Amino acid sequence: NAGVTQTPKFRVLKTGQSMTLLCAQDMNHEYMYWYRQDPGMGLRLIHYSVGEGTTAKGEVPDGYNVSRLKKQNFLLGLESAAPSQTSVYFCASSDALAGTSYEQYFGPGTRLTVT
Amino acid sequence: AQKVTQAQTEISVVEKEDVTLDCVYETRDTTYYLFWYKQPPSGELVFLIRRNSFDEQNEISGRYSWNFQKSTSSFNFTITASQVVDSAVYFCALSESGTYKYIFGTGTRLKVLA
Numbered sequence: 422n423a424g425v426t427q428t429p430k431f432r433v434l435k436t437g438q439s440m441t442l443l444c445a446q447d448m449n450h451e452y453m454y455w456y457r458q459d460p461g462m463g464l465r466l467i468h469y470s471v472g473e474g475t476t477a478k479g480e481v482p483d484g485y486n487v488s489r490l491k492k493q494n495f496l497l498g499l500e501s502a503a504p505s506q507t508s509v510y511f512c513a514s515s516d517a518l519a520g521t522s523y524e525q526y527f528g529p530g531t532r533l534t535v536t
Numbered sequence: 537a538q539k540v541t542q543a544q545t546e547i548s549v550v551e552k553e554d555v556t557l558d559c560v561y562e563t564r565d566t567t568y569y570l571f572w573y574k575q576p577p578s579g580e581l582v583f584l585i586r587r588n589s590f591d592e593q594n595e596i597s598g599r600y601s602w603n604f605q606k607s608t609s610s611f612n613f614t615i616t617a618s619q620v621v622d623s624a625v626y627f628c629a630l631s632e633s634g635t636y637k638y639i640f641g642t643g644t645r646l647k648v649l650a
Contacts (some may be wrong), residue, residue: 450635461545463627463642471636479637509583522569522631525638527581 423447427512427528434535435500442497442531444512451517453495454525455480455487457508464511470495471517502535509533537564540630542641549618550649557613557644559628565589567633570604570611575643576624584626587611618648 426444444453456464465477468487471523476487484506486498495514499506509532513525539562539592549555561570572584585595587604599616615622628641 454638456640461642464629464640466637469636477636509579513581520567520633522586522633522635522638524571524583524586526583527573529580 422475425512425514425526425528427531429531429533436503436535438502439500442510444495444528445493446514447493448514448526450514453489454513455497456511458511459508506536507535509535538630540628540639540641542644544644548647548649551620552617553620554614554616555618555646557626558617559611559641561609561611561630563630563632565632569631571629573615573627573629574624575627588605620648620650622646623648634636
């Protein structure tokens with residue numbers, strides 16, 4: 422049981438390049454999330470998904486796109502990377518029940534540097 | 537609107553001291569959930585506790601205890617007899633029922649000195 426895994430762990434991009442971060446979970450969770458963590462700012466929600474084929478914008482969605490084609494995978498894309506997107510990215514998943522919020526399980530993070 | 541405030545940016549204590557990390561939240565909902573997570577220097581985020589708004593009982597787990605007070609909108613976390621391994625950044629989070637979203641505080645960095 423691997424929990425939540427993220428690929429890659431580290432990446433360096435040049436401004437304007439694109440990339441996709443992959444998140445996979447094996448807990449059969451309905452909800453999945455992408456956050457970014459910047460010094461002094463805690464975790465900020467980029468996008469989230471409440472089920473296969475659904476996505477929604479979070480607090481800081483600009484410059485990112487997501488897709489959830491399979492329940493276990495949640496992809497985060499950067500179409501044209503900018504230095505402001507230098508951050509640590511965390512994927513998370515959680516169980517689902519109407520009206521209830523469960524704890525989130527986090528991946529190990531991806532450290533992205535955009536030069 | 538939801539908001540979580542962790543006013544203590546960084547706390548340093550000497551080993552074996554007790555320490556309390558403060559968390560103040562804002563919500564207009566009557567049903568909500570509060571969480572604490574630990575982020576050790578290795579970087580992963582570890583779930584510590586989940587509490588719903590209808591359960592105001594304090595909770596103790598080993599050296600960890602949590603004090604939930606709706607009257608002051610606070611959910612404080614106390615570590616008793618701190619140890620060096622407690623050194624980490626601790627995050628408090630809030631989720632309103634049915635919103636699917638979680639709002640995190642900015643975290644408190646705890647340094648426990650030997």
